[in-house]
Amino acid sequence: MTTQTGDAIGKAAAERLGIFADAVIAIALTLLALDLPIPHGDTTGAMLSSISAHGKEYLAFALSFVVISAHWRAHHEIFPYVRSLNGRLISLTLAWLFMQVLMPFATRVITAEGAFPPRFSVYAMVQVLASASFALIIREIRRGHLYGTGGPPKVFAQSLTRSVCLAAVFGISVPVSFLTDDTAAYLCWLAAPVVLAVARRVQDHRPSAT
Numbered sequence: 001m002t003t004q005t006g007d008a009i010g011k012a013a014a015e016r017l018g019i020f021a022d023a024v025i026a027i028a029l030t031l032l033a034l035d036l037p038i039p040h041g042d043t044t045g046a047m048l049s050s051i052s053a054h055g056k057e058y059l060a061f062a063l064s065f066v067v068i069s070a071h072w073r074a075h076h077e078i079f080p081y082v083r084s085l086n087g088r089l090i091s092l093t094l095a096w097l098f099m100q101v102l103m104p105f106a107t108r109v110i111t112a113e114g115a116f117p118p119r120f121s122v123y124a125m126v127q128v129l130a131s132a133s134f135a136l137i138i139r140e141i142r143r144g145h146l147y148g149t150g151g152p153p154k155v156f157a158q159s160l161t162r163s164v165c166l167a168a169v170f171g172i173s174v175p176v177s178f179l180t181d182d183t184a185a186y187l188c189w190l191a192a193p194v195v196l197a198v199a200r201r202v203q204d205h206r207p208s209a210t
Helices: 002-034 044-053 055-081 087-110 116-143 154-179 182-190 192-205
Strands: none
Touching (some): 055 154
16 A cells, blocks of 8 residues: 555656646747747738748747657657656756757847857757756666566667767767858758668567567
8 A cells, every 4th residue: 555655646747847848848849939030021022022031930949849849749758757866866857958948039039140150059959958857857767667577568668769869960960060061061851761771670679679
Protein backbone atom coordinates (compact mmCIF):
# COMPACT_ATOMS: atom_id res chain seq x y z
CA MET A 1 0.00 0.00 0.00
CA THR A 2 2.87 2.35 0.88
CA THR A 3 4.61 1.60 -2.40
CA GLN A 4 1.38 2.16 -4.32
CA THR A 5 0.85 5.46 -2.54
CA GLY A 6 4.39 6.56 -3.38
CA ASP A 7 3.91 5.60 -7.01
CA ALA A 8 0.66 7.56 -7.16
CA ILE A 9 2.32 10.63 -5.66
CA GLY A 10 5.24 10.37 -8.08
CA LYS A 11 2.92 10.00 -11.06
CA ALA A 12 0.84 12.98 -9.93
CA ALA A 13 3.99 15.10 -9.58
CA ALA A 14 5.10 14.13 -13.09
CA GLU A 15 1.67 15.05 -14.44
CA ARG A 16 1.82 18.45 -12.73
CA LEU A 17 5.21 19.10 -14.28
CA GLY A 18 3.81 18.15 -17.67
CA ILE A 19 0.87 20.52 -17.24
CA PHE A 20 3.24 23.29 -16.20
CA ALA A 21 5.37 22.66 -19.30
CA ASP A 22 2.26 22.84 -21.50
CA ALA A 23 1.37 26.22 -19.98
CA VAL A 24 4.86 27.62 -20.54
CA ILE A 25 4.85 26.45 -24.17
CA ALA A 26 1.47 28.15 -24.67
CA ILE A 27 2.92 31.38 -23.28
CA ALA A 28 5.95 31.11 -25.58
CA LEU A 29 3.72 30.67 -28.62
CA THR A 30 1.59 33.62 -27.53
CA LEU A 31 4.64 35.85 -27.12
CA LEU A 32 5.80 34.73 -30.55
CA ALA A 33 2.51 35.85 -32.12
CA LEU A 34 2.48 39.17 -30.25
CA ASP A 35 5.72 40.16 -32.00
CA LEU A 36 4.21 39.88 -35.48
CA PRO A 37 4.17 43.24 -37.29
CA ILE A 38 0.77 44.46 -38.41
CA PRO A 39 0.58 45.28 -42.14
CA HIS A 40 -0.63 48.76 -43.03
CA GLY A 41 -1.98 50.38 -46.17
CA ASP A 42 -4.91 52.37 -47.47
CA THR A 43 -5.26 50.23 -50.59
CA THR A 44 -4.99 46.54 -51.40
CA GLY A 45 -1.71 47.15 -53.18
CA ALA A 46 -0.28 49.04 -50.23
CA MET A 47 -1.40 46.32 -47.86
CA LEU A 48 0.21 43.62 -50.00
CA SER A 49 3.40 45.67 -50.20
CA SER A 50 3.44 45.98 -46.42
CA ILE A 51 2.97 42.23 -46.05
CA SER A 52 5.80 41.63 -48.50
CA ALA A 53 8.06 44.06 -46.64
CA HIS A 54 7.52 42.09 -43.43
CA GLY A 55 7.87 38.71 -45.13
CA LYS A 56 11.04 37.96 -43.20
CA GLU A 57 9.25 38.39 -39.88
CA TYR A 58 6.30 36.25 -40.93
CA LEU A 59 8.59 33.48 -42.17
CA ALA A 60 10.58 33.56 -38.93
CA PHE A 61 7.33 33.32 -36.98
CA ALA A 62 6.26 30.25 -38.97
CA LEU A 63 9.68 28.65 -38.45
CA SER A 64 9.69 29.30 -34.72
CA PHE A 65 6.12 28.09 -34.36
CA VAL A 66 7.07 24.80 -36.02
CA VAL A 67 10.22 24.50 -33.90
CA ILE A 68 8.46 25.18 -30.58
CA SER A 69 5.65 22.81 -31.57
CA ALA A 70 8.21 20.10 -32.37
CA HIS A 71 9.85 20.58 -28.96
CA TRP A 72 6.45 20.38 -27.26
CA ARG A 73 5.51 17.26 -29.21
CA ALA A 74 8.72 15.53 -28.17
CA HIS A 75 8.04 16.42 -24.54
CA HIS A 76 4.42 15.25 -24.90
CA GLU A 77 5.61 11.88 -26.22
CA ILE A 78 8.03 11.31 -23.33
CA PHE A 79 6.34 12.51 -20.16
CA PRO A 80 3.32 10.14 -20.15
CA TYR A 81 5.86 7.40 -19.37
CA VAL A 82 7.41 9.28 -16.42
CA ARG A 83 6.24 7.90 -13.07
CA SER A 84 8.42 9.86 -10.64
CA LEU A 85 10.63 12.93 -10.46
CA ASN A 86 13.95 13.90 -8.96
CA GLY A 87 15.62 17.25 -8.50
CA ARG A 88 17.84 16.90 -11.54
CA LEU A 89 14.95 16.11 -13.86
CA ILE A 90 13.01 19.12 -12.60
CA SER A 91 16.05 21.39 -13.10
CA LEU A 92 16.65 20.07 -16.61
CA THR A 93 12.99 20.58 -17.49
CA LEU A 94 13.14 24.17 -16.26
CA ALA A 95 16.28 24.74 -18.34
CA TRP A 96 14.50 23.32 -21.40
CA LEU A 97 11.49 25.56 -20.76
CA PHE A 98 13.80 28.55 -20.42
CA MET A 99 15.00 27.92 -23.96
CA GLN A 100 11.40 27.77 -25.20
CA VAL A 101 10.62 31.13 -23.58
CA LEU A 102 13.75 32.58 -25.20
CA MET A 103 12.53 31.54 -28.64
CA PRO A 104 10.43 34.69 -29.28
CA PHE A 105 13.43 36.84 -28.36
CA ALA A 106 15.72 34.80 -30.62
CA THR A 107 13.17 35.18 -33.42
CA ARG A 108 13.28 38.96 -33.09
CA VAL A 109 17.08 38.87 -33.09
CA ILE A 110 17.40 36.83 -36.27
CA THR A 111 15.00 39.12 -38.16
CA ALA A 112 16.71 42.34 -37.05
CA GLU A 113 19.03 44.35 -39.25
CA GLY A 114 22.79 44.23 -38.91
CA ALA A 115 25.56 41.65 -38.78
CA PHE A 116 24.06 38.33 -39.83
CA PRO A 117 26.41 35.76 -38.19
CA PRO A 118 25.89 36.92 -34.57
CA ARG A 119 22.14 37.22 -35.02
CA PHE A 120 21.92 33.83 -36.69
CA SER A 121 24.12 32.31 -34.00
CA VAL A 122 21.85 33.52 -31.20
CA TYR A 123 18.89 31.70 -32.72
CA ALA A 124 20.92 28.59 -33.54
CA MET A 125 22.42 28.38 -30.05
CA VAL A 126 18.99 28.59 -28.44
CA GLN A 127 18.05 25.57 -30.56
CA VAL A 128 21.26 23.77 -29.61
CA LEU A 129 20.65 24.31 -25.91
CA ALA A 130 16.98 23.37 -26.19
CA SER A 131 17.78 20.11 -27.98
CA ALA A 132 20.72 19.33 -25.70
CA SER A 133 18.71 19.95 -22.54
CA PHE A 134 15.96 17.67 -23.80
CA ALA A 135 18.51 14.98 -24.57
CA LEU A 136 19.71 15.31 -20.97
CA ILE A 137 16.09 15.05 -19.77
CA ILE A 138 15.72 11.70 -21.53
CA ARG A 139 19.10 10.55 -20.23
CA GLU A 140 18.10 11.43 -16.66
CA ILE A 141 14.76 9.62 -16.96
CA ARG A 142 16.58 6.52 -18.11
CA ARG A 143 19.46 6.85 -15.65
CA GLY A 144 17.17 7.34 -12.66
CA HIS A 145 14.63 4.71 -13.84
CA LEU A 146 11.91 7.32 -13.51
CA TYR A 147 9.63 5.52 -15.96
CA GLY A 148 7.11 2.75 -15.32
CA THR A 149 7.75 -0.95 -14.93
CA GLY A 150 9.69 -2.75 -17.62
CA GLY A 151 12.44 -1.43 -19.83
CA PRO A 152 12.55 2.11 -21.23
CA PRO A 153 10.09 2.57 -24.12
CA LYS A 154 11.45 2.69 -27.65
CA VAL A 155 10.29 6.30 -27.95
CA PHE A 156 13.02 7.30 -25.48
CA ALA A 157 15.80 6.16 -27.82
CA GLN A 158 14.06 7.71 -30.82
CA SER A 159 13.60 11.07 -29.13
CA LEU A 160 17.15 11.04 -27.79
CA THR A 161 18.55 10.42 -31.27
CA ARG A 162 16.37 13.19 -32.68
CA SER A 163 17.52 15.67 -30.03
CA VAL A 164 21.21 14.88 -30.52
CA CYS A 165 20.91 15.18 -34.29
CA LEU A 166 19.12 18.53 -34.07
CA ALA A 167 21.68 19.88 -31.61
CA ALA A 168 24.44 18.82 -34.00
CA VAL A 169 22.78 20.37 -37.07
CA PHE A 170 22.11 23.70 -35.38
CA GLY A 171 25.56 23.66 -33.81
CA ILE A 172 27.30 23.14 -37.15
CA SER A 173 25.30 26.00 -38.66
CA VAL A 174 26.93 28.50 -36.28
CA PRO A 175 30.49 28.35 -37.70
CA VAL A 176 29.02 28.02 -41.20
CA SER A 177 27.27 31.37 -40.75
CA PHE A 178 30.62 33.03 -40.00
CA LEU A 179 32.58 31.28 -42.75
CA THR A 180 30.07 31.54 -45.62
CA ASP A 181 26.94 33.49 -46.51
CA ASP A 182 23.48 33.33 -45.01
CA THR A 183 22.21 30.93 -47.68
CA ALA A 184 24.68 28.21 -46.69
CA ALA A 185 23.84 28.69 -43.01
CA TYR A 186 20.12 28.22 -43.64
CA LEU A 187 20.85 25.21 -45.84
CA CYS A 188 22.31 23.52 -42.77
CA TRP A 189 18.89 23.75 -41.18
CA LEU A 190 17.23 22.36 -44.29
CA ALA A 191 19.53 19.36 -43.99
CA ALA A 192 17.97 18.46 -40.61
CA PRO A 193 15.17 16.26 -42.06
CA VAL A 194 17.74 14.30 -44.07
CA VAL A 195 19.95 13.79 -41.00
CA LEU A 196 16.96 12.69 -38.95
CA ALA A 197 15.81 10.26 -41.65
CA VAL A 198 19.26 8.65 -41.86
CA ALA A 199 19.51 8.42 -38.06
CA ARG A 200 16.06 6.84 -37.91
CA ARG A 201 16.97 4.20 -40.47
CA VAL A 202 20.18 3.35 -38.63
CA GLN A 203 18.25 3.10 -35.37
CA ASP A 204 15.58 0.86 -36.88
CA HIS A 205 18.25 -1.69 -37.73
CA ARG A 206 19.94 -1.52 -34.33
CA PRO A 207 17.59 -3.78 -32.29
CA SER A 208 18.31 -6.77 -34.52
CA ALA A 209 21.99 -6.47 -33.63
CA THR A 210 21.40 -6.23 -29.86
